[in-house]
Amino acid sequence: MREDPEGALDPVDVLLAARLAELRGERGWSLEELARRSGVSRSTLSRAERGEISPTASLLGRLCAEYGRTMSQLLSEVEAEPAQLVRADAQTVWKDTASGFVRRSVSPPQPGLRAEVVEGTLRAGADVSYERPPVPGMEQHIWVLEGSVEFTVGREQHTLYAGDCLRMRLWGPTRFRCPGPEPVRYAVVVVQS
Template identity: 30%
Template sequence: MHEQDAGPPPIGGAIRQRRQRLGMTLKDLAAASGLSVPFLSQVERDQAMPSLVSLAQIASALDVETGYFIGVPSPGQIVRRADAPEHLHVGTSPVDYVRLSGSHAERRMEALHMTVPPGHASPISHREGEGFWYVLEGTLDVWVGREHFTLNAGDSAHFEQRHPYRMRNDGTTPVRMLWVGTPALL
């Protein structure tokens, strides 16, 4: 089923997100693009539509192509097919990581299917953002800060990853789990 074309997509949010991701203020963007702060503010709020020349100036200042703001992601950037998994290799870790999230450039979230072998214990980690773990099969011991939790199939944990965390599979079978977190991995 296809929806009718609703006209050009609003681009203000995409410009604002890219600017903020780069740590730029509106004033920084104005200086880099040669456009005024009030105009850029209106564009970001979708109250003004930039000309192609202005959009090219904004794109250049934000180090992207103009298509970044007006192009629709390809199906391959949106959908992951089971018959074409993307396995991630993380150092010498024996954990099997399969990316579930899309591959579009501005994703802010990552989703992985993880298979943790019996006896594996992860090192203590921390990073900015949130983490969500959902155990599909097996039993996983998890530590967040000084707190210890045992997660069984159907259990989940959701926490700020700035706190030290680690996990261990003390069982005799692999643990299959989902991890969803922010920010996205590279």
């Protein structure tokens, strides 16, 4: 679990750990069952649910796929009810220090609305992969704001530069890689069916 310089635990990680345990409990799954379904070890799942580790983007991606949620939906479940206006300083930022991925929930999911906007930043050399989308057929638009990113969907790789936008429906594995030398900053618009 991440701590700030004064030693306090990251409040989002604390709430996220509790929510992950709740989701498994709601389905009546044991840790062994979730491990079998997700391909994540029982010990890693247990440590994530107890808040002993901060889950990586890849781990959250696997769990979201099992629970039928986007990462934004999962993170919104540990936040207060979203407002119509989301000021920059109030947007939830989640960091995966292991992979170099920073995720800002610019426009979080809200009941009755079908789209959400996420800003992603990857440091040079960072590489984040997802085995499958949380919701098969989910529509995404990736718009590069600064830098470049190699985005692989299935077996097809696209190199996107500042201003480029790639739109697709996701059915299989995806991968974001920042070739550098500069970091990449991009927006992802997720549209639920």
